[in-house]
Amino acid sequence: MAVRIALASFTVLAAAVSALATAQEASAQGAAQVPEFTPRADAAAAQRAEFRTLDEDVQDLKKQVLDLNRDLFLLEEELLFPSNTQTAVFISMDVGEFFGLDSVELKIDNKDVANYLYTEREAEALLKGGVQRLFIGNLKAGEHELVAVFTGEGPHTRDYRRAASLVFEKGIGPKFIELTISDREVKQQPEFVVKEWE
Numbered sequence: 001m002a003v004r005i006a007l008a009s010f011t012v013l014a015a016a017v018s019a020l021a022t023a024q025e026a027s028a029q030g031a032a033q034v035p036e037f038t039p040r041a042d043a044a045a046a047q048r049a050e051f052r053t054l055d056e057d058v059q060d061l062k063k064q065v066l067d068l069n070r071d072l073f074l075l076e077e078e079l080l081f082p083s084n085t086q087t088a089v090f091i092s093m094d095v096g097e098f099f100g101l102d103s104v105e106l107k108i109d110n111k112d113v114a115n116y117l118y119t120e121r122e123a124e125a126l127l128k129g130g131v132q133r134l135f136i137g138n139l140k141a142g143e144h145e146l147v148a149v150f151t152g153e154g155p156h157t158r159d160y161r162r163a164a165s166l167v168f169e170k171g172i173g174p175k176f177i178e179l180t181i182s183d184r185e186v187k188q189q190p191e192f193v194v195k196e197w198e
Contacts, residue, residue, distance in 0.1 A: 077136075080138075081136055081137065081138055082138070083173060083174050084172050084173060084174075085138040085139060085140065086136065086137075086138065086174040086175070087108075087135075087136070087137055087138070087139045087144075087170060087174070087175045087176075087177070088133060088135065088136045088174065088175070088176050088177070089106060089114070089133075089134045089135040089136075089146070089148075089176075089177045089178075089179065090131050090132065090133055090134060090176065090177070090178045090179070091104060091126070091131070091132050091134045091178070091179045091180075091181075092126060092129075092130070092131045092132075092178060092179070092180050092181070093123075093126040093127050093180075093181045093182070094180065094181065094182035094183065097183050098154065098155050098183045098184070098188060098189055098190045099150075099152050099153070099154055099155075099160060099181060099183070099190035100123065100152045100153040101118050101123045101126065101150065101152045101181065102117065102118060102123075102151050102152040102153065103115070103116060103117045103118060103150075103151045103152070104116050104118075104134060104148060104149070104150055104151075104179070105148070105149040105151075106134060106135055106146070106147075106148050106149075107146070107147045107148075107149075108135075108137075108139070108144055108145070108146050108147075109144055109145055110145075113135050113137060114134050114135040116132075116134060131178075134179070139170045139175070140170070141170050141171055141172065142169070142170060143167060143168070143169055143170075144167070144168055144169075144170055145165060145166070145167050145168075146165060146166045146167075146168065146177060146194060147163055147164075147165045148163065148164050148165070148179050148192070148194060149161065149162070149163045150162050150163070150164070150179075150181065150192055154189075154190065155188060155189065155190075160190070162190070162192055163192075164179065164192040164193065164194045165194065166194035166195070166196070168196055175196070176196070176197035177194060177195070177196055177197070178194070178195055178196075178197060179192070179193075179194055180192070180193045180194075180195065
């Protein structure tokens, strides 16, 4: 009986030693299979550098597209409105105490070429010194008549509609005309002037 107990104890002890040896062997093999450790900081830095390069490329492409767009716009304007037939009309305001601009209607040689309705912000921009290009087009050489009709709020908040005209000679080369709205202090009235740029 004692021999049997000793034999059973030995068998249990042998099984335990065998299990321990198997576990150590498996642990050694697992350690060998673990890949080499790469610090996360290096990977993050590499990713940031890659994104930075990509962002710089995108910004460079955007700049090239904007430059190309500007060049195309200038080319289109040159093709559509050659300098020898080009006529441009601009509008500006001075003070604006006696007149609040609502709209402008522009006729050249009795043909409507532009109608513009102003928002409050656009009228304020003109009062602050802005100049708007109201019309650009082609006119043949010779004599032409321009008529501008201004609509808005005049003195004492009355509706106001006034026209100004100019007969001008279109020669070779571009022609620039300015419509100016200014206050006439003496008469307490707005004044509308059409003049050619030299």
